[in-house]
């Protein structure tokens with residue numbers, strides 16, 4: 531370990547990853563799970579102890595804090611989310627450090643069948659000599675996004691101890707429930723008090739992302755005509771058959787998550803439940819462009835209308851709700867925050883990479899609500915599963931990039 535940040539980042543990630551803070555979409559409260567408070571309280575206390583200003587835990591579950599500026603300049607926000615993904619076991623995480631990775635297959639103590647192989651993960655093959663952190667085989671690691679938390683906390687600690695570094699004021703936010711799309715409360719843009727911000731929630735070194743999906747969700751409710759099956763002739767209308775017809779009529783060989791990549795959007799049936807009298811089908815709609823997203827909503831409505839036309843005794847309702855929008859729509863009007871992050875990466879000797887995110891971040895909502903917020907790399911890999919891993923040195927590169935960015939922002 532040569533870099534002064536390596537040990538601190540490693541210690542922080544190991545410590546934070548061991549704390550269960552998984553979010554749960556089925557719970558309507560904010561935060562969705564009480565365990566996220568274990569992380570939020572810890573961060574609030576650590577920020578207070580290191581001398582950050584205005585430290586608070588808001589009633590919507592976000593820890594906010596200020597690092598006062600040492601020079602005039604815009605207020606820059608740095609965000610990370612404290613929750614871990616609901617898709618995989620995240621309780622009892624046992625982080626494990628592999629010092630000086632030798633380039634071979636990585637095995638896991640709690641699941642001997644599991645192998646993380648550089649042959650299948652080319653990015654891993656680039657990390658020979660790095661110190662890697664993984665979980666033990668039966669849980670995810672939660673580097674998504676505790677790596678982001680560790681990076682922002684390490685940067686904060688360093689800046690609070692280094693008043694000689696000329697930079698403007700910095701605001702920090704640690705959000706809950708990002709993984710279930712509820713990380714940005716209505717109050718956050720105002721309470722953040724930042725001119726622009728960055729989420730530390732990206733993958734490989736160099737990623738500076740400013741495009742996310744635009745997202746809607748849809749709920750289709752099919753109400754049939756219910757009657758005792760013994761007396762049903764020419765009277766019953768079975769909602770199951772009509773719901774099946776809707777699903778069958780929608781594209782399956784195209785326009786689904788499993789048949790699209792890059793810039794193509796999709797209609798994804800996520801959920802179907804009910805019975806012969808009523809069925810509810812849930813969809814998510816995704817596209818990078820407004821027109822494309824609207825067209826997908828229109829296609830879904832047309833399919834519902836066609837099935838409805840074939841069975842006027844049924845009632846088919848199609849409701850579409852907006853979720854988040856591609857942050858590019860706002861960022862392209864003023865690319866300063868993106869250009870700053872790219873320039874900071876270049877100053878650290880890294881080639882910036884900007885690929886569209888096939889998902890959303892807290893920055894998607896924040897940008898739409900008036901705080902331009904691109905996404906910056908942390909190094910996290912194979913997220914949301916047992917192979918999740920990260921290089922400590924990649925995290926240190928992200929930390930240095932953020933520090934350089936904070937100094938460059940005073941001149942923007």
Ligand SMILES: [Zn+2]
Nearest residue numbers: 611674675731
């Ligand atoms: Zn994340």
